[in-house]
Amino acid sequence: MKLKGRTALVTGGANGIGAAIVESLADAGATVYSLDLATPPAAASMRHGVHALQGDVGRPDDIAQAFAAIDQAGGGIDIVVHNAGIQRAGLCGQLSHADWSAVLRTHLDGMFLCASAAIPRMSRQGRGGSIVAISSAAAFVGLPGRAAYTAAKAGLVGLARCLAVETAAHGIRVNTVAPGFTQTPLIERAMADGSLSEAWMLERVPAGRLARPEDIATAVRFLCSDDATYIMGQTLVVDGGWTAQGIGNAPGWLRQETASTDTH
Numbered sequence: 001m002k003l004k005g006r007t008a009l010v011t012g013g014a015n016g017i018g019a020a021i022v023e024s025l026a027d028a029g030a031t032v033y034s035l036d037l038a039t040p041p042a043a044a045s046m047r048h049g050v051h052a053l054q055g056d057v058g059r060p061d062d063i064a065q066a067f068a069a070i071d072q073a074g075g076g077i078d079i080v081v082h083n084a085g086i087q088r089a090g091l092c093g094q095l096s097h098a099d100w101s102a103v104l105r106t107h108l109d110g111m112f113l114c115a116s117a118a119i120p121r122m123s124r125q126g127r128g129g130s131i132v133a134i135s136s137a138a139a140f141v142g143l144p145g146r147a148a149y150t151a152a153k154a155g156l157v158g159l160a161r162c163l164a165v166e167t168a169a170h171g172i173r174v175n176t177v178a179p180g181f182t183q184t185p186l187i188e189r190a191m192a193d194g195s196l197s198e199a200w201m202l203e204r205v206p207a208g209r210l211a212r213p214e215d216i217a218t219a220v221r222f223l224c225s226d227d228a229t230y231i232m233g234q235t236l237v238v239d240g241g242w243t244a245q246g247i248g249n250a251p252g253w254l255r256q257e258t259a260s261t262d263t264h
């Protein structure tokens with residue numbers, strides 16, 4: 001119960017990684033507000049201490065309303081996780097400006113608006129705080145067909161670094177978590193429309209499996225806790241070794257499971 005007494009806002013908390021983050025923070029004792037485009041479930045069906053708000057992270061009015069609801073509850077705000085995200089695939093020259101803008105708006109405007117509302121409140125409260133943006137392993141490699149997404153996720157890393165430096169003196173920590181391919185509705189939609197395939201993703205994951213949403217939520221919870229008090233402006237990559245790998249499809253003698261029997 002490391003987050004007992006803390007209040008958190010998680011954007012995109014209705015599905016996938018966001019839903020796992022909501023559960024993980026609630027398991028640690030936090031009161032959690034989820035802000036999502038999706039219609040909120042009936043309050044009676046929500047877990048105790050978890051509240052669902054409806055809104056668009058790219059709309060300043062929706063962010064203002066979400067923070068007004070949190071203000072009204074009277075517990076302040078200690079944690080913000082900007083997780084809401086969308087994907088639009090297409091090679092440059094084919095990707096529309098509307099799709100480019102939608103991706104940057106959801107990821108970057110969303111983080112800017114959430115942080116702009118949270119930081120003055122956290123500063124006034126005087127008890128620090130933790131802001132985490134969900135970036136992606138795509139921030140560190142070129143993913144063809146995903147120019148907007150790659151730029152937005154790299155942008156989040158830069159934005160978090162800048163905000164971390166601006167807020168460190170107030171004990172407010174801003175960091176990013178960069179997941180690799182994670183089993184969520186976003187990935188299932190991409191597999192269904194043919195823009196991703198499981199074999200193509202798995203081929204380059206040294207861990208041999210996709211991430212589960214809980215793998216990402218655990219890293220977020222750590223960064224939100226007092227265990228991470230001195231971590232500021234950093235990115236925690238949670239990708240099963242995907243970005244660390246230099247040689248994909250290595251021959252048998254370079255893999256541990258066959259190294260003892262292989263000759264070369």
Ligand SMILES: NC(=O)c1ccc[n+]([C@@H]2O[C@H](COP(=O)([O-])OP(=O)(O)OC[C@H]3O[C@@H](n4cnc5c(N)ncnc54)[C@H](O)[C@@H]3O)[C@@H](O)[C@H]2O)c1
Nearest residue numbers: 012015016017036037056057084085136181182184185186
């Ligand atoms: N799944 C992956 O492989 C993967 C990998 C790296 C990073 N990520 C990132 O993790 C985050 C979560 O991804 P996911 O796979 O769980 O996606 P998902 O599509 O399963 O869930 C995303 C949630 O965000 C909400 N959302 C989208 N736009 C919104 C908006 N404008 N305002 C409010 N809510 C909005 C959706 O309604 C949905 O509930 C995203 O930022 C994504 O880019 C995912």
